[in-house]
Amino acid sequence: MSIIQKLHKDLVNKKNSSVEITRNYLNKIKDKEKDLNAFITISEEQALKDAQKIDDNIKAGKSIDLLAGLPGALKDNISVSGGKTTAGSKILENHVASYDATVTRRLKNSGAVLVGKTNCDEFACGSSTESSAFGITKNPYDLTRVPGGSSGGSAAAVASEEVVWALGTDTGGSVRQPASFCGIVGLKPTYGRISRYGVISYASSLDQIGIMTKTVEDAAIVLTRIAGEDKLDATSAHSSDRIYEHYLSGDLTGKKIGIPKEYVSKNLNESIKNKFFEAVEKYKECGAEIIDISLPHTEYALATYYIIAPSELSSNLARYDGVRYGLSFKQGDFDNIQDFYRKIRGSGFGSEIKRRVILGTYALSSGYYDEYYKKAQKIRGLIRKDFEIAFKKVDYIFTPTTPETAFKIGEKSDPLMAYLSDIYTITANLAGIPAISHPIGTVETDGINLPIGGQLFGKWFDEEGILNAAFTFEKNF
Numbered sequence: 001m002s003i004i005q006k007l008h009k010d011l012v013n014k015k016n017s018s019v020e021i022t023r024n025y026l027n028k029i030k031d032k033e034k035d036l037n038a039f040i041t042i043s044e045e046q047a048l049k050d051a052q053k054i055d056d057n058i059k060a061g062k063s064i065d066l067l068a069g070l071p072g073a074l075k076d077n078i079s080v081s082g083g084k085t086t087a088g089s090k091i092l093e094n095h096v097a098s099y100d101a102t103v104t105r106r107l108k109n110s111g112a113v114l115v116g117k118t119n120c121d122e123f124a125c126g127s128s129t130e131s132s133a134f135g136i137t138k139n140p141y142d143l144t145r146v147p148g149g150s151s152g153g154s155a156a157a158v159a160s161e162e163v164v165w166a167l168g169t170d171t172g173g174s175v176r177q178p179a180s181f182c183g184i185v186g187l188k189p190t191y192g193r194i195s196r197y198g199v200i201s202y203a204s205s206l207d208q209i210g211i212m213t214k215t216v217e218d219a220a221i222v223l224t225r226i227a228g229e230d231k232l233d234a235t236s237a238h239s240s241d242r243i244y245e246h247y248l249s250g251d252l253t254g255k256k257i258g259i260p261k262e263y264v265s266k267n268l269n270e271s272i273k274n275k276f277f278e279a280v281e282k283y284k285e286c287g288a289e290i291i292d293i294s295l296p297h298t299e300y301a302l303a304t305y306y307i308i309a310p311s312e313l314s315s316n317l318a319r320y321d322g323v324r325y326g327l328s329f330k331q332g333d334f335d336n337i338q339d340f341y342r343k344i345r346g347s348g349f350g351s352e353i354k355r356r357v358i359l360g361t362y363a364l365s366s367g368y369y370d371e372y373y374k375k376a377q378k379i380r381g382l383i384r385k386d387f388e389i390a391f392k393k394v395d396y397i398f399t400p401t402t403p404e405t406a407f408k409i410g411e412k413s414d415p416l417m418a419y420l421s422d423i424y425t426i427t428a429n430l431a432g433i434p435a436i437s438h439p440i441g442t443v444e445t446d447g448i449n450l451p452i453g454g455q456l457f458g459k460w461f462d463e464e465g466i467l468n469a470a471f472t473f474e475k476n477f
């Protein structure tokens, strides 16, 4: 049984109260935070108040939602009205959101208990959570290693059982890569499946909210609560809503899973490759047919992404000028308007953001737009086409989530090395398809066993398909 199902049962059978459950998790947070630093904000008082409301409803004989009364966390780029929302950046250090994101509102309507906001790379740019202005988050499996990123706080919090579930955002892998590094489940739905209203934008044609939990069923339960069309987000899709947890049959008979040769090439570490092919065998045992396929434009994905994402970032971040919100200076602290912007943006943004804003502004500039951004969009079309062709032959595509296990803090000071961390995840964002990372075991790294994930890509809007495939794997192994 999933963690959410079990806790829910205890609540309705009055074996446990939401206040007790929430306190229990808050105690774990107190215990572990000095080591992990998974949170930027912890809202203990509000969480206990919300938990009490659920207990009152249960006492009054009212029925409650599956997620009601169960503690979870949001990445700190998702707005909660009246709460600090920093996106891991100094420029938004004291920014208080004036409204709830749609996902926040939907979670509150379900009665979920929000215990806090999790740490992340600044504006979700990164793969390690080291670029947060609020300290590094550590990997619960080894405190000398990163939890992955950019949703590293959410991953560490779920993996160490500080919360039952957490949300992250995934622009190029930021939910799936930390899920792989921390041994949990990470789901990035189809572009448009979940409203992004109230989420601090990074790269708008790629961003999507994702879900991090310990079990696949729990991810399905959370998805049901937050997915669906939203008038407040023009990119949200007119897709029919589903109760995803009802699609977990645990049966894969007759399903075809493609293994793309480009994802298991010579660059993949040998022990991860072995672990991955063990997982392929397990999928066979679950009744799936395994088919070798090719996604020929994969080799261009990283370069394409690192034109599109910084370009859109540079445009989205133009709003942080110190005038309306965030970091600001008083009259007298600057000479003129240019000096004001220079000082705000110069001291408010970290070095990775500055690097990307400069690159993005260059790629979008009038003389270079056609050569860079437009060309990248064309290649993006080819990458999407690869998937369209592949999905005529197979139902799902299975790959390693990451080419390595969690790396050491400080190990990837060269940004190009860090970018390679997302080599297997970014294609799903470029194509807009759903993808899930689920644990496939551990791999010995420098004498310790570290978790690693396998990734399933699905057809556009087939979240229930990949959830069921991952669920079947999880149930059998």
Ligand code: GLN
Residues within 6 Å of the ligand: 124, 125, 126, 127, 149, 150, 169, 170, 171, 172, 173, 174, 175, 202, 309, 422
């Ligand atoms: N690591 C990638 C980047 O830095 C992906 C980040 C994300 O998905 N938010 O852009």
